Amino acid sequence: MKIKEHLPFFLLLLAILIKFSWFYNMTAVRNHYIVIVLITSVIYTGLIILLSKKPWLSITVSALLTLLFEGEVVYFRYFNKLLSFSNFSQAKFALDVSDVMFGLIRYADIVLLIDLVVLAVILMKHGDVLHLKRKYKAITASMILMIVPFLTLASFGNEFAVSVMNQEFFMYHTKDGIEVYNHLNQEVVIEAPEPIETEEESIVEEKAYKGIFEGRNLITIQVESLQDMMLLQTYDGQEITPFLNQLIQKDSFYFSSYYQQLGRGNTSDSEFSSHNSMYPSMDGISYERYQDYDFKGLPVLLKDRGYETVAFHGNEAAFWCREEAYPNQGFDTFYSSEKLEMDDILGMGLSDQSLFAQGTDILKTIEEPFYGFFITLTNHNPYVIPEELIGIEVSEEDKSQLFGRYIESVRYTDEAIESFYNQLEASGLLENSVVIIYGDHHGIPSMDPAHKDRVSEFLGYDYDFDEMMNIPLIIHAPGSGITYQSDDIFDQQDLLPTLVNLFNIDESLNMMGQDMLNTEDYFALFQTYMLTGSFMKDDTVFEMSRDGVFENSRAYNRKTREPIDVSECREGYSRALYEIAVSKYLLENNKVVKESDVTRDVNQ
Ligand code: GP9
Ligand code: MN
16 A cells, blocks of 8 residues: 555544544543544544545535534533434524523634545545545445444443443434434333332321411512522622522521422423422423423412412513413413513513512512512523623622623622512512522533633532532521521422422322422432433432443532442432433323322332
């Protein structure tokens, strides 16, 4: 072989190897890294060679695939997960968060283009080096087909094949495509899962706090991107959330280890989990997928008891399919941007200050008791607050980063909530109300080293998933005299069961969560950011491995930060999978409010 003659081809191979080494570094491949880089490189090179007779086709396919690789990297930076065909339903909302997306692109991403440059030069000048003899073409084609035995082996549970399949670009997307196709074609019937052995649930005879809020109005403030680490915390000697800190101290239940519970619908899933105590879907947006289904979540239960139920959000009604979903979720009226006066736009929509002011005026006109559900928007990534509205001093260096802007923005929302309280008090609505405040989900991704390092420095310990996904929950009841603080693990599934007890609206319901005031079982599972199978129980944090192999997972103690042997986490892992299967079964078969052969309580 004449090396010189084939030099352009070797250069192309080298560029492709660099491209994928970098790609898999960016998508956190840790197991079988070299094998995976080689497999993708072989398949990708094979495609180029097979198409090289038509240079424009070859370069178009590479360019399109490269665009996908970049999309994958950007998505991974935010969601800690590869894209799925089930993400298509989210795509229509992507433009509205384009500034977040563009903020995730790095200059270094240019590495992904390296082979395209080499390929363009080759096709222009030395196109023939890619023209292989027929028999070599056959070999190349058969190398692409190596996907088939891998997927077959993985389907039999071979650990190596499973690990490679879940990480390698072409195999993962082939598997994902088949799964999503089957779902769309209704070939998959969601069966009731087989019950698993778990610890006996503690049965509480006399429920604490039963009915103490019966008959009061309820106002929920779901705060955009509010993390618990901002509360009871100072920045340069200044309290970040002085008003919320004050609320916690008086007439409140405060849960400081409360967790977000999301599927594919982000903010809307936070609403869905909190209102329905069901795990949101990973196969699409729950508000879209289950919009015609029967629910008996918080708004419906209150409506059945004579409450007027009203939702407020300063964005278009169609966003996250709220418009279609809210009637069956139990809302009488939805005040979205179409119905509100859009008189003060900040970031993605109406400012929190204006939302609360208009909301108070509307609440004054409706008959009590009412349920007012407010979804704030101002504290949304990229957290840009106009100078004159910034109520906290942040250093120039921090201000140039997400972390500093986040602190300014959180303070803005804290002040907006304070104004809301003042208006509610002045209108006489506050004293007979209960106000719930919780964050919808995290605001600063811990997966991104640029943010992780600064937040870790701020906290004084490693900023990891247990801190990132920790949102605050405050249940404030003026005049109640309650000062209750809990650091036990709960999540958004647990809100409804807790309120069912506090408002005495108990019914025979299927709920995945539990009453936080009447349990000693502290458990939360995760499906986003940490992969399905991940969970937290007591002080243990278990993060399911990126490659889907249990033994490759990671576990640590959230208080000591010491590693824990993953073999101790089998039971929690099985429980997480089981609970997701039960929830999926109930939702997919529209059995949330109907008599069901499966309930959440595995001991029944
Ligand atoms: C959109 C708002 C923000 O209406 O709720 O959604 P997010 O981008 O946080 O999912
Ligand atoms: Mn949100």
